[in-house]
Amino acid sequence: xxxxxxxxxxxxxxxxxxxxxxxxxxxxxxxxxxxxxxxxxxxxxxxxxxxxxxxxxxxxxxxxxxxxxxxxxxxxxxxxxxxxxxxxxxxxxxxxxxxxxxxxxxxxxxxx
Amino acid sequence: xxxxxxxxxxxxxxxxxxxxxxxxxxxxxxxxxxxxxxxxxxxxxxxxxxxxxxxxxxxxxxxxxxxxxxxxxxxxxxxxxxxxxxxxxxxxxxxxxxxxxxxxxxxxxxxxxxxx
Numbered sequence: 001x002x003x004x005x006x007x008x009x010x011x012x013x014x015x016x017x018x019x020x021x022x023x024x025x026x027x028x029x030x031x032x033x034x035x036x037x038x039x040x041x042x043x044x045x046x047x048x049x050x051x052x053x054x055x056x057x058x059x060x061x062x063x064x065x066x067x068x069x070x071x072x073x074x075x076x077x078x079x080x081x082x083x084x085x086x087x088x089x090x091x092x093x094x095x096x097x098x099x100x101x102x103x104x105x106x107x108x109x110x111x112x
Numbered sequence: 113x114x115x116x117x118x119x120x121x122x123x124x125x126x127x128x129x130x131x132x133x134x135x136x137x138x139x140x141x142x143x144x145x146x147x148x149x150x151x152x153x154x155x156x157x158x159x160x161x162x163x164x165x166x167x168x169x170x171x172x173x174x175x176x177x178x179x180x181x182x183x184x185x186x187x188x189x190x191x192x193x194x195x196x197x198x199x200x201x202x203x204x205x206x207x208x209x210x211x212x213x214x215x216x217x218x219x220x221x222x223x224x225x226x227x228x
Contacts, residue, residue, distance in 0.1 A: 032215060043202060044219040089155070093215050099145075099170060100204075100217060102155040 002027045002094050006103035013080055014111050021075040021106045023090035028068045031093040034100070035064050035075050038087045047088075048075070080110045114139045116220035118203050124226045125193055133188045133223050135203030143206040144186035145170070145217070146178065148199040155202070161186055193227040200224050 003026045013019055023033070032051045036044040048057045048064040050073070056065040063076040073090055087107045091100040116137045125131055137144065145160040147170075157170030161180040175197055177189040186205075190197060203220040 034217065036219075041222075041224075043221040044204075046216060046218065049216045091155075091217075099157050099160060100147075100155075104154045 002030075002092065002101045004090060004092055004101050004103040006088075006090060006106050008106060009104065010107040010109075012109040012111060015080060015082060017080050017110075019077050019080055019108075021077070021088050021090075021108070023073040023075070023103055025071045025073075025092050025101075027094065028071055029094065030068065031095060033064075033066055033073050033090060033092050035062075035073075036089045036091065038089060038105070040087075044089065080108075082110045082112050084108060085110050114218070116203055116205050116218050118201075118220040118223050120223060121221065122224050124228065126228055127194055128192050131190050131193060131225075133190075133201060133203075133225070135186045135188065135220060136184050137186075137203075137205040137218070138184065139205060139207065139218070140183065141205035141207040141218075142183070143215070144180065145204045145206075146176070146186070146188050147202045147204065148172065149202065149222075150199050158188070158201075193225075195227050198225060198227050 035047045050066040061078040146158040159178040
């Protein structure tokens with residue numbers, strides 16, 4: 001059974017710091033991995049999608065990497081800003097059944 | 113604007129009173145899905161649909177029904193709601209790209225349901 005874990009559960013950093021969020025999964029047979037952002041009481045915004053054949057994806061200050069063999073993905077946020085404060089979720093698509101398996105999220109606070 | 117919409121956004125109801133939460137997407141996506149989000153349990157899939165008239169159970173389907181009569185709509189039906197269905201519900205849609213499988217999922221804004 002696929003399980004997705006995110007560490008740490010919460011993170012507080014000063015503005016400007018570079019930071020890394022971690023996501024691990026138990027079954028390496030995945031189609032893709034997606035990182036989302038969720039603001040309190042709001043929906044999920046897709047940040048980056050990495051296909052199983054890819055190693056990384058970049059969008060602006062965000063960079064996500066994928067290492068299937070070790071069952072790990074990282075989300076790197078450069079020069080963090082208070083507006084980055086949110087919960088970050090990773091999710092893996094394990095097969096063509098279209099079911100995403102979510103981690104429990106990392107709650108990020110960027111202090112001004 | 114490409115989007116997934118849900119209605120209502122907030123709903124308070126009583127045990128046993130049938131309700132429907134609507135979901136609509138304007139991106140011509142084949143795949144649609146419902147999730148619920150609960151503190152400590154994260155997001156879990158309720159039902160999904162691969163295309164019109166094709167639906168299947170996710171991880172927590174008990175107490176829910178769905179239908180997919182049109183490509184753009186995927187309503188979630190609670191025939192007899194109970195307090196343990198109090199949750200934040202999300203609808204999502206996805207597609208295959210022309211170059212291969214993408215399955216990037218787009219989420220609606222959520223429906224907060226309280227059953228008393």
